[in-house]
Amino acid sequence: MDSRTIALIRTTFKAVAAEDGGSERLSRSFYSILFTDYPGVRDYFPAAMDSQRDRLVGAISYALDRLEEPDKLLPFLAQLGRDHRKYGVQPSHYVAVANSLKSALQQFAGTEMWSDEVAMAWDEGLATISGAMISAAEKETTPACWTARVLERREILRNLSIVRIKLDQPMEYAAGQYVSVQIPARPRMWRYLSPANPANEHGEIEFHVRSVMGGWVSPAMVAHTQVGDQWLVGSPLGGLGVPRNAKRKMLMIACGTGIAPLRAQLMSMAQRRVNPKVHLFVGGHHPCDLYDLAVLNQLAEANKWLTVTPVSEHDDNPWWYFDDGGPKPDLSSLEPRMTGQIGKVVASYGSWADRDVQIVGSPSMVQTTKFRLMAAGTQAKSIRHDPLF
Structure with a gap:
């Protein structure tokens, strides 16, 4: 993408999202359009959408800030593409998301800001993002998600537990990465957790879980996890880590x-x-x-x-x-x-x-x-x- 295309995308998004309450209005409008125009997509999302709406705008902002840094953006998008396999996402779903996001942006940008040139810029930007995610997903040979059994839960504080799980097959993740987790009590509500130990041949992972007041998932993880529970674990994400040749x-x-x-x-x-x-x-x-x-x-x-x-x-x-x-x-x-x-x-x-x-x-x-x-x-x-x- 050239600099003008990137500028048009960022200007439109910031004008819509920067207004007081703009981010919330944009995300609500996007999901309303998505579920109305593509009703079959609703089954891929949790019943409670509050966290999902917040993450949407955050993810878009993160990607837009890195449009001029493909060496940082493309690996991030590739990780997201691999991770989204756990939902059963198909290429047609990316089209639905792109069309719905454009409609929501156009609705709030108004006729003065939204033009054919702006629409074409967003087409190019969304095609770049979805193309990177689809390509990474199609090339991946690891499982869409791992099944895991809870081996241990230790209560450390009244709002913090250590949970140890064993995957159905080992996962190759870099120390410092995080994964998405789904527990039986909260179907379709994935939450991010960071392994507290490096990957190992036994496929065992230790998670440190703090209960967030008012949260949907973490209180259930902390208070109600039982040995033998079956969890689902998504592909590793994130870029923290210390290279072997690090000198600083x-x-x-x-x-x-x-x-x-x-x-x-x-x-x-x-x-x-x-x-x-x-x-x-x-x-x-x-x-x-x-x-x-x-x-x-x-x-x-x-x-x-x-x-x-x-x-x-x-x-x-x-x-x-x-x-x-x-x-x-x-x-x-x-x-x-x-x-x-x-x-x-x-x-x-x-x-x-x-x-x-x-x-x-x-x-x-x-x-x-x-x-x-x-x-x-x-x-x-x-x-x-x-x-x-």
């Missing part, structure tokens, strides 16, 4: 269950002979939220290239946390715990100009931490995180 030092920052993909990477790196130095900051609201420190201590003790600094926003645990008074884990290989907002704490160390940076956590945590690091002198190109949608 690493800065890793995680909050809550965001430690899972970083811990998987550290475990993978521990199997190598040579690694760059890594400084990991792991944070939470309260000390009890730093639930994985014992494992991180073992990693730091065995790998001198790893430094781990725990951070909590408060020094005291919440009223509901029960300390059974049992023996405390050995944390002697960790740095002393610091108190404060994790982005502010990390930025107080300086610019980290010699580091490649990975940040994992909630969208607000990632954005806040990223801005604080950039204000301290970290270059934006050195900071990586997964898409925030």
